[in-house]
Amino acid sequence: MALKKLSKEKVGEALAELSKFRLIAPAKSDDVVVFKQISDPAEAYLEYGNSTVPPKKFAFPQTETLFRFVTGSPDLTAKNVEEEGTTVIFGLRPCDARAMAIVDKLFSWDFDDPYYLKRRELTTLVGMACVEPPSVNCFCTSLGGSPFGTEGLDLLLTDMGDYYLVEALTDKGEKLEETLSSQLEDAPADDEKKAKDMAAASEGKIRRSINTEGIPEKLPDLWENGLWKKVSAACLGCGICTFLCPTCHCFDIQDEVEESGEGRRCRMWDSCMFEEYTVHASGHNPRPTRKERTRNRINHKYSYYPAHFDVIACVGCGRCINLCPVNIDILEILDQVVDA
Amino acid sequence: MKNPYIPYQVNIIDAWYEAPGDRCIKTFKVTFADEKVWDTWSHKPGNCAMVGIPGVGESMFCISSSPTEKGYLRFSIMKAGKNTSALHELEAGDSFFIRGPLGNNFPLDEWKGKNIVTIGGGIGQAPLRPVIQWIRDNRADYGELELIYGARTSQDHCFKTEFEEIGSSDDCECHLSIDVEEEEWPHFVGFVPSLLMEVAPKPDNAIAVTCGPPVMINFVLQNLEKLGFTPDQVYTTLENRMKCGIGKCGRCNVGHLYVCKDGPVFSYAQLKEIPEAFA
Amino acid sequence: MVDVNKLREKAREVISREDVRELIGYRPGTYGFRARPAFVMGPDDTGELIFTPACVNNLASYIVLEEKLPVKRGEEPDLRKVAVMVKGCDSRALVQQMEEKAYDRDRILVLGIPCRGVVDMAKVQAKYPDVLEMGEIALEGDKFVLSFNGTKEEVPREELVADKCLRCRYPTPLVYDELLDEEVERFADDDFADVAELEKRAADDKWAYWEEKFSRCIRCYSCRNVCPMCYCEDCVLDRLQPQWMRRSVDISENTAYHISRAYHLAGRCIQCGECQRVCPVDIPLMELNRKFYKDVEDLYDYEPGTNVENPPLLSTFKVEDKEDFIM
Amino acid sequence: MAENKDFEPNIVAFLCNWCSYAGADLAGTSRITYPSNVRVIRVMCSGRVNPLFVMNALQQGADGVLISGCHPGDCHYMHGNYYARRRFNLMRNFLEYLGVEPERVRMSWVSASEGAKWKEVIEEVSEGIKKVGPMDQFKRRQLNW
Amino acid sequence: MNGKPRIGVYVCHCGTNIAGTVDVEEVVKFAETLPDVTVARNYSYMCSDPGQALIVDDIEKAGLNRVVVASCSPRMHEPTFRKTLLSGGLNPYFLEMANIREQCSWVHPDPIAATEKAKRLVEAAVVKSRRLEPLDAKEVDVEPSCLIIGAGIAGIQSALDIADAGFKVYLVEKEPSVGGHMIQLDKTFPTLDCSACIMTPKMVDVANHPNIELMTYSQVEEIGGYIGNFDIKVRKKSRFVDIDKCTGCGICAEECRMAGRFPNEFDENMGMRGAIYMPFPQAVPAKYTIDKESCLFLTKGKCGESPKCKDACQAGAVNFDLEDEIVEFKVGTIIVATGYDVFDARLKPEYAYGVYDNVLTALEFERLVNASGPTGGKVTMIERGKKKKKKGAEEEAPKVPESITFIQCVGSRDKSVGNEYCSRVCCMYTAKLAHLVKDKVGHDCEVTVFYMDVRAFGKGFEEFYDRVRREGVKYIRGNPSEIYKKGDKLIVKAEDTLTSTPLEHETDMVVLSVGLVPRRDNREIIDLLKLSQTSDLFYMEAHPKLRPVDTASDGVYLAGVCQGPKDIPDAVAQAKGAASAAMIPMASGKVKVEAQTSFVNEDTCRGCGFCVELCPYTAIELVEVNRMGWPVKVARVNEALCKGCGACAAACLSGSIQQRSFKDWQLLPQIEALGVK
Numbered sequence A: 001m002a003l004k005k006l007s008k009e010k011v012g013e014a015l016a017e018l019s020k021f022r023l024i025a026p027a028k029s030d031d032v033v034v035f036k037q038i039s040d041p042a043e044a045y046l047e048y049g050n051s052t053v054p055p056k057k058f059a060f061p062q063t064e065t066l067f068r069f070v071t072g073s074p075d076l077t078a079k080n081v082e083e084e085g086t087t088v089i090f091g092l093r094p095c096d097a098r099a100m101a102i103v104d105k106l107f108s109w110d111f112d113d114p115y116y117l118k119r120r121e122l123t124t125l126v127g128m129a130c131v132e133p134p135s136v137n138c139f140c141t142s143l144g145g146s147p148f149g150t151e152g153l154d155l156l157l158t159d160m161g162d163y164y165l166v167e168a169l170t171d172k173g174e175k176l177e178e179t180l181s182s183q184l185e186d187a188p189a190d191d192e193k194k195a196k197d198m199a200a201a202s203e204g205k206i207r208r209s210i211n212t213e214g215i216p217e218k219l220p221d222l223w224e225n226g227l228w229k230k231v232s233a234a235c236l237g238c239g240i241c242t243f244l245c246p247t248c249h250c251f252d253i254q255d256e257v258e259e260s261g262e263g264r265r266c267r268m269w270d271s272c273m274f275e276e277y278t279v280h281a282s283g284h285n286p287r288p289t290r291k292e293r294t295r296n297r298i299n300h301k302y303s304y305y306p307a308h309f310d311v312i313a314c315v316g317c318g319r320c321i322n323l324c325p326v327n328i329d330i331l332e333i334l335d336q337v338v339d340a
Numbered sequence B: 001m002k003n004p005y006i007p008y009q010v011n012i013i014d015a016w017y018e019a020p021g022d023r024c025i026k027t028f029k030v031t032f033a034d035e036k037v038w039d040t041w042s043h044k045p046g047n048c049a050m051v052g053i054p055g056v057g058e059s060m061f062c063i064s065s066s067p068t069e070k071g072y073l074r075f076s077i078m079k080a081g082k083n084t085s086a087l088h089e090l091e092a093g094d095s096f097f098i099r100g101p102l103g104n105n106f107p108l109d110e111w112k113g114k115n116i117v118t119i120g121g122g123i124g125q126a127p128l129r130p131v132i133q134w135i136r137d138n139r140a141d142y143g144e145l146e147l148i149y150g151a152r153t154s155q156d157h158c159f160k161t162e163f164e165e166i167g168s169s170d171d172c173e174c175h176l177s178i179d180v181e182e183e184e185w186p187h188f189v190g191f192v193p194s195l196l197m198e199v200a201p202k203p204d205n206a207i208a209v210t211c212g213p214p215v216m217i218n219f220v221l222q223n224l225e226k227l228g229f230t231p232d233q234v235y236t237t238l239e240n241r242m243k244c245g246i247g248k249c250g251r252c253n254v255g256h257l258y259v260c261k262d263g264p265v266f267s268y269a270q271l272k273e274i275p276e277a278f279a
Numbered sequence C: 001m002v003d004v005n006k007l008r009e010k011a012r013e014v015i016s017r018e019d020v021r022e023l024i025g026y027r028p029g030t031y032g033f034r035a036r037p038a039f040v041m042g043p044d045d046t047g048e049l050i051f052t053p054a055c056v057n058n059l060a061s062y063i064v065l066e067e068k069l070p071v072k073r074g075e076e077p078d079l080r081k082v083a084v085m086v087k088g089c090d091s092r093a094l095v096q097q098m099e100e101k102a103y104d105r106d107r108i109l110v111l112g113i114p115c116r117g118v119v120d121m122a123k124v125q126a127k128y129p130d131v132l133e134m135g136e137i138a139l140e141g142d143k144f145v146l147s148f149n150g151t152k153e154e155v156p157r158e159e160l161v162a163d164k165c166l167r168c169r170y171p172t173p174l175v176y177d178e179l180l181d182e183e184v185e186r187f188a189d190d191d192f193a194d195v196a197e198l199e200k201r202a203a204d205d206k207w208a209y210w211e212e213k214f215s216r217c218i219r220c221y222s223c224r225n226v227c228p229m230c231y232c233e234d235c236v237l238d239r240l241q242p243q244w245m246r247r248s249v250d251i252s253e254n255t256a257y258h259i260s261r262a263y264h265l266a267g268r269c270i271q272c273g274e275c276q277r278v279c280p281v282d283i284p285l286m287e288l289n290r291k292f293y294k295d296v297e298d299l300y301d302y303e304p305g306t307n308v309e310n311p312p313l314l315s316t317f318k319v320e321d322k323e324d325f326i327m
Numbered sequence D: 001m002a003e004n005k006d007f008e009p010n011i012v013a014f015l016c017n018w019c020s021y022a023g024a025d026l027a028g029t030s031r032i033t034y035p036s037n038v039r040v041i042r043v044m045c046s047g048r049v050n051p052l053f054v055m056n057a058l059q060q061g062a063d064g065v066l067i068s069g070c071h072p073g074d075c076h077y078m079h080g081n082y083y084a085r086r087r088f089n090l091m092r093n094f095l096e097y098l099g100v101e102p103e104r105v106r107m108s109w110v111s112a113s114e115g116a117k118w119k120e121v122i123e124e125v126s127e128g129i130k131k132v133g134p135m136d137q138f139k140r141r142q143l144n145w
Numbered sequence E: 001m002n003g004k005p006r007i008g009v010y011v012c013h014c015g016t017n018i019a020g021t022v023d024v025e026e027v028v029k030f031a032e033t034l035p036d037v038t039v040a041r042n043y044s045y046m047c048s049d050p051g052q053a054l055i056v057d058d059i060e061k062a063g064l065n066r067v068v069v070a071s072c073s074p075r076m077h078e079p080t081f082r083k084t085l086l087s088g089g090l091n092p093y094f095l096e097m098a099n100i101r102e103q104c105s106w107v108h109p110d111p112i113a114a115t116e117k118a119k120r121l122v123e124a125a126v127v128k129s130r131r132l133e134p135l136d137a138k139e140v141d142v143e144p145s146c147l148i149i150g151a152g153i154a155g156i157q158s159a160l161d162i163a164d165a166g167f168k169v170y171l172v173e174k175e176p177s178v179g180g181h182m183i184q185l186d187k188t189f190p191t192l193d194c195s196a197c198i199m200t201p202k203m204v205d206v207a208n209h210p211n212i213e214l215m216t217y218s219q220v221e222e223i224g225g226y227i228g229n230f231d232i233k234v235r236k237k238s239r240f241v242d243i244d245k246c247t248g249c250g251i252c253a254e255e256c257r258m259a260g261r262f263p264n265e266f267d268e269n270m271g272m273r274g275a276i277y278m279p280f281p282q283a284v285p286a287k288y289t290i291d292k293e294s295c296l297f298l299t300k301g302k303c304g305e306s307p308k309c310k311d312a313c314q315a316g317a318v319n320f321d322l323e324d325e326i327v328e329f330k331v332g333t334i335i336v337a338t339g340y341d342v343f344d345a346r347l348k349p350e351y352a353y354g355v356y357d358n359v360l361t362a363l364e365f366e367r368l369v370n371a372s373g374p375t376g377g378k379v380t381m382i383e384r385g386k387k388k389k390k391k392g393a394e395e396e397a398p399k400v401p402e403s404i405t406f407i408q409c410v411g412s413r414d415k416s417v418g419n420e421y422c423s424r425v426c427c428m429y430t431a432k433l434a435h436l437v438k439d440k441v442g443h444d445c446e447v448t449v450f451y452m453d454v455r456a457f458g459k460g461f462e463e464f465y466d467r468v469r470r471e472g473v474k475y476i477r478g479n480p481s482e483i484y485k486k487g488d489k490l491i492v493k494a495e496d497t498l499t500s501t502p503l504e505h506e507t508d509m510v511v512l513s514v515g516l517v518p519r520r521d522n523r524e525i526i527d528l529l530k531l532s533q534t535s536d537l538f539y540m541e542a543h544p545k546l547r548p549v550d551t552a553s554d555g556v557y558l559a560g561v562c563q564g565p566k567d568i569p570d571a572v573a574q575a576k577g578a579a580s581a582a583m584i585p586m587a588s589g590k591v592k593v594e595a596q597t598s599f600v601n602e603d604t605c606r607g608c609g610f611c612v613e614l615c616p617y618t619a620i621e622l623v624e625v626n627r628m629g630w631p632v633k634v635a636r637v638n639e640a641l642c643k644g645c646g647a648c649a650a651a652c653l654s655g656s657i658q659q660r661s662f663k664d665w666q667l668l669p670q671i672e673a674l675g676v677k
């Protein structure tokens, strides 16, 4: 596939063109960067490192209706995801895209999750390569990803200075290129090589790493190991590490009814670090303390998920390390697992 | 494929209380509001369903009737919290919604020709009931059937009339117990694990299935081992909190096993491998 | 400056005591300038302990955060003391917790640290985003000295210090068994100018301001969990029966969450700033807490966490309490 | 917010059983008319009213909330109204700080003999809310995803 | 197992009172659409017998388990319809009312608006009713006995009334004798009965009454429990005299080495007593008491060779080994009759009380004019702090004052000392004492009264005041600003406000008409019973008008001046009131306790004590419980004390304490129903 280029002057135009879809792009409020649906290209903030909240919420919304009902009536109306329309997520990082590819496996495991899958089908992911790893805590390369990784993406943009190099990776990506045909130009011939060099350079700048080999197999043997108590002692049991993790996908289901009797059954993000996540109606809690919950979190990502899907449910984006308020560091935990 | 989150409406044909008290148990006999659902529906003993009322919520329950009982499904539900309280308000003529069948089932085909002993406590008899019913309806396929069941008091016994009927049939042997002495109680007094030792079923060519409160299960498992049952001869069901029932929402796992998909039926051999199973 | 050797020595002495179960202090973090909580169970663990301006966490939270597992039959609950290191602001959490009878004074052993300010780690992170190897921060006079990768840099105190420290009224702990350093005199006060500023805005303006902030909230509940005063075993906001607040994350429920959280801390919040510090999406929670704090002080002359004998603000009244707002 | 002539506010009022509820009853027996947009919830004492009820009412769609109890010193339970006074002073200030106009959260002392005052209170609350308009910003907008 | 809600909605026409404005039919039609509403009806008068029968019938036939009546105010007919439910076999707390008359049809003339509002109110009642729960209206048994604290005239009167009615009374008095202040008085206004003459028979009666257990020189130490079942602990202080043996002969007192060395409190410290003493001759019981603080033997361990009193007592009653005795008993009710103190005149330094010997308080003057007082009833100039002369020594006859001046309102109606109230007795006792001066000292003794107003509001008061004035007592309106001495005389500096003339009034003796103030040891009782105080710091009654003898705590009543200043007839009247109030529960043997009380979820309570601190009835306490092996403190409500205000429920942050029938879980749907537009 021939590479294209999108000059920076034309980005606004391109975004305007894409606004005919549901366009999601990074935006800044105060000092926080989050992905948002944007209507005005000026809202997009492309000079960002990585977003605080991963763009997963546009495939797997924090709160989403499963079906609507009127109490007492037998008619249930499933949410029609198609109404949301075609979506373009513009400018997400390779790790976040790869995370979606990983989570796809779960949502199509035996039972297809119609909402998630439909939304994924309707979504085109336009990635933005990390010319510089945005955080000292990035470690995507340890998990098979890369700052220039393409897994899960439909299109990859690379910041070449004055312009973005555009590479279509899938049919969806090509289609999008067509949409943007009047903004795109052919890329200079040597850009492919240039980009490769940049990728290597960027990978070289990744500062943190972990050798994941053997971890999935080893984890179950460390069940009773003292390390869990130690690494979890400071944990607050909050939702930061899981809500901000691009691969975390747990949810709760609750019904909400209005006085009128109209209501919906909806699902919302839940976190395995919350205390009430596993409590039974009897009050018994199989994971009563933060130790068990931390152990489950790590095991889920690094042992159970690979057991079912042959892939570790972590992409090394470093968010949990950056934002954990008490500096619980997954790499330190994994180091201890390796050393144990 | 059907949207796995959308439940079917069922109508209550009959509903009655099995046991009184704060944590009372009510049994519902239901049929699909849309008769056509029966054509695609098939479940096996051990399967579960998400039961709920739109506007209240959903909870997982085992289907306590055997597929050999035609034209209805049964659920026996203990009042425990929000959903179950709302369900308990329903009566014959009302309806609720179910999603299923979910989960795995007891490997009854593999058990053909074997002697079966079921060991239940309290509401834990609910998943055992379809096993018993299945065997009685396919009596020739199986060896001896022995039932051990106990509850706190005679009042708390589920399926009383059925036990009476079974007890007087020559289908199988039936051993009942209560925890504390009561007047005119003709059967055993004491905890189920003790009753198990008293009955002492033989392990040869046998399968033991047990369900009940966690403490009971623990002792039953120990005692079965004492009686010579090997872990792969013993089956139980787990009940972990769950929301989706289809392996997505995350919380019901014990180790890498998802109770909603890999369970709720597990052999003791399987569980022994998983440290979290006995947390 | 707390002498680190003295600190470790003291810690060793304390944790060696028969009646002390655990000591909560600080140790270096895993990268950059971070420091993090340390849970010392025996004398051998004391070697890592530090106290520097990077020690931002309020460790008082951990005393009430402890999850008590059922005591096994035949065993006794471990009721030995927990030793905890607190700065001036943190110590007020202890006072307030005891005021609320969360535990008795003899359950804790307090190592007080007179403090002249900690850093705002977000500011440090923003200024030195590339520092991965452990760096150190010290406060020397009115400068922070940051050492990393073999270099040393001086930064004026105001540039990196946490906002709360600029308004700190109680730099020396209000409760302690041992003081690890010389007392520090009050060097700042709080005039609540920020709150007053916001108060003056037009209603629509205020709502728009908060709507934007609250819309970012992902309801991770970190602000609640970290708060030393949020320690109900079963938070009402998690309950389904009755359900005060839906779990849906939208502007209405988020606003309800923030009203509830802030109100539940009225007359209880001790201004440690932890809630705002932990918020991953930078919601200025202190502006909410400080509004209540200011009103409580203005209207009822009440300052939470300053005196164990204080009765709970909202369980008491004075006949002459203001009522000019009542028709 | 612009004044809207047709706008009829919806007011949820919490009244203590002994004074304000009785005062409102007296307004009834005396056939004193007042706007019908106030809907009363009876509690035994104004001290029972959790300030978060206000939040709940507003979230549900009420345009304003009124809490009314006995005059200071007259509380049937001695000092329930004093507790209420503290709580609501703080809550009201706080909501104002968030952008909820103070007109929407009101508190009054109405005794069992003040049927006429009850009318005045309702009229004033109602007028005040009319001035600031409907409270839409906080309403549950749930069916959005 | 209380199945699905089956709600009956009954909309009352109330003749045309409701139906004239509200479209009742429409409300019914609307109600039918609400979830769980089984029947909805309307009827002309729901409260009539046929109206109620409708409900009873539906409960039986339609199997209703909740009833919503939309009619008048629940303040009117809630009890009626509760009974209806009961007669239908339903728990009465399954009733919810919607007030569509007082707060709807009568106040909203527009039929459309009124109907609309009625629907909303019905809807709110329906959604709440779905969550109602059955409550027990509990009863507790009442112990047929009463504790009375304080044996002044009020306590004595209550004790006699209750004892006469056949109930057991425990009468506890702090002092060695019963009688209180009244027995200190000489005559009583306005009838001038001799105080002792009318008082002593009653004092003797309480001592002898078979139903009264009198405990003098005793103090209540602990009170636990609640109405019907109070647990009482009383300390009987040791008198070091065995009162069973003491005959009251008084030889011991004569022999006491310290005889006459200590001021006698009963005489307002103007007379003297020994270490062993009887406060006054008519004391009841007529027994001697050794004052621990004054006795040589008890303070120094030695009293000469051997204690003289002990040697002298032929009955062998003196016993230094006697110890305090603690008695415990149960009572059903309690009357507090602890009386008052007089205002401490030192707080008005301008009157120089305590500086000049002949500035007296009125109570001191009462003792001075009293025949059994320190001067045997002779009004003479006094010399304070004078040691008693050796026995037999000739005494110079004290001088009789030629003029006596009274100053009214000392410590009353005076913001500067924090007492805004009127003491109600000073005007009249001043008149009485002025009369007594004229009577006893003689008509030529000049008597002047400085006053602000004369409040002669009682029966016979004005007449008495008039009489005193006619007797030549001079009333000057004005508040003296200073008293000082000039030679032998006292000068009262004042302004006659009627004539606006400043004056310097010369006199021999000044009597300060001190007001009545709460006892300085009030806290003891407040701590025991958790009584509240009004702003004047007297104990607070449950309602100033309708429940003047009740307190906020059920089963605890007030009598006499402890509740507020009053004269003897008022004190007696209130004492009788308190006695009859206390007898109601005792006579019925049972009391109903509030059903809509609070209760605590001990699993979620965090033991913060916010509720404990706030409950006006101290119905909540923190108790230690075992939570999965850990000792934790949680709140617990004493349902017999809880009055169901619900203030605790609003204060609890963890939602652990809830008020029955007004739980958050029950109110929130109601708020929702009313909140929506």
Ligand SMILES: Cc1cc2nc3c(=O)[nH]c(=O)nc-3n(C[C@H](O)[C@H](O)[C@H](O)COP(=O)(O)OP(=O)(O)OC[C@H]3O[C@@H](n4cnc5c(N)ncnc54)[C@H](O)[C@@H]3O)c2cc1C
Residues within 6 Å of the ligand: A279, A280, A281, A282, B048, B057, B058, B059, B060, B061, B062, B063, B064, B076, B077, B078, B079, B080, B081, B082, B083, B084, B085, B123, B126, B127, B238, B239, B240, B241, B242, B243, B264, C240
């Ligand atoms: C596979 C399986 C089979 C079950 N079979 C039966 C049965 O036959 N009869 C019976 O009486 N009970 C059964 N249970 C338990 C039943 O699901 C819970 O008692 C019920 O969910 C309580 O719901 P609640 O809303 O009343 O309680 P709440 O405490 O109000 O529950 C809130 C939520 O927690 C979840 N939850 C709470 N406790 C449990 C629990 N123990 N297991 C799973 N989810 C829980 C539910 O999702 C519910 O939505 C079974 C559970 C599982 C997992």
Ligand SMILES: Cc1cc2nc3c(=O)[nH]c(=O)nc-3n(C[C@H](O)[C@H](O)[C@H](O)COP(=O)(O)OP(=O)(O)OC[C@H]3O[C@@H](n4cnc5c(N)ncnc54)[C@H](O)[C@@H]3O)c2cc1C
Residues within 6 Å of the ligand: E149, E150, E151, E152, E153, E154, E155, E172, E173, E174, E175, E178, E179, E180, E181, E182, E185, E187, E188, E189, E190, E218, E219, E220, E337, E338, E339, E340, E342, E362, E363, E366, E425, E429, E432, E514, E519, E524, E525, E559, E560, E561, E562, E566, E567, E568, E569, E571
């Ligand atoms: C100078 C003066 C003159 C007066 N003249 C008149 C008059 O002429 N006519 C008239 O009608 N009124 C007169 N009064 C008012 C009269 O004294 C009171 O109305 C009357 O004495 C009130 O009686 P009581 O029982 O309420 O209180 P008190 O007489 O004070 O009796 C209270 C009793 O309780 C006891 N007590 C207190 N605390 C405790 C405790 N904790 N435990 C046990 N016992 C306790 C006290 O020792 C005392 O015996 C006069 C008052 C004064 C000051």
Ligand code: SF4
Residues within 6 Å of the ligand: A234, A235, A236, A237, A238, A239, A240, A241, A242, A273, A323, A324, A325, A326, A327, A328, C222
């Ligand atoms: S590890 Fe950190 S982010 Fe995760 S739950 Fe614990 S405290 Fe929160």
Ligand code: SF4
Residues within 6 Å of the ligand: A050, A093, A094, A095, A096, A130, A132, A133, A134, A135, A138, A139, A140, A141, A145, A146, A147, A148, A315, A316, A317, A318
């Ligand atoms: S981990 Fe970091 S470097 Fe790697 S893709 Fe994500 S943001 Fe980029």
Ligand code: SF4
Residues within 6 Å of the ligand: C216, C217, C218, C219, C220, C221, C222, C223, C224, C278, C279, C280, C281, C282, C283, C285
């Ligand atoms: S920490 Fe921030 S994002 Fe998390 S719940 Fe609190 S305010 Fe919301």
Ligand code: SF4
Residues within 6 Å of the ligand: C223, C226, C227, C228, C229, C230, C265, C268, C269, C270, C271, C272, C273, C274, C275, C276, C289
């Ligand atoms: S609300 Fe925030 S500032 Fe206040 S005590 Fe809690 S964490 Fe500290």
Ligand code: SF4
Residues within 6 Å of the ligand: E597, E598, E614, E615, E616, E617, E618, E619, E620, E637, E641, E642, E643, E644, E645, E646, E647, E648, E649, E659
């Ligand atoms: S309801 Fe009122 S009286 Fe009852 S315990 Fe609560 S605060 Fe006390």
Ligand code: SF4
Residues within 6 Å of the ligand: E600, E604, E605, E606, E607, E608, E609, E610, E611, E612, E634, E635, E651, E652, E653, E654, E655, E656, E657
């Ligand atoms: S206020 Fe609530 S949490 Fe605190 S002690 Fe009372 S019931 Fe318990």
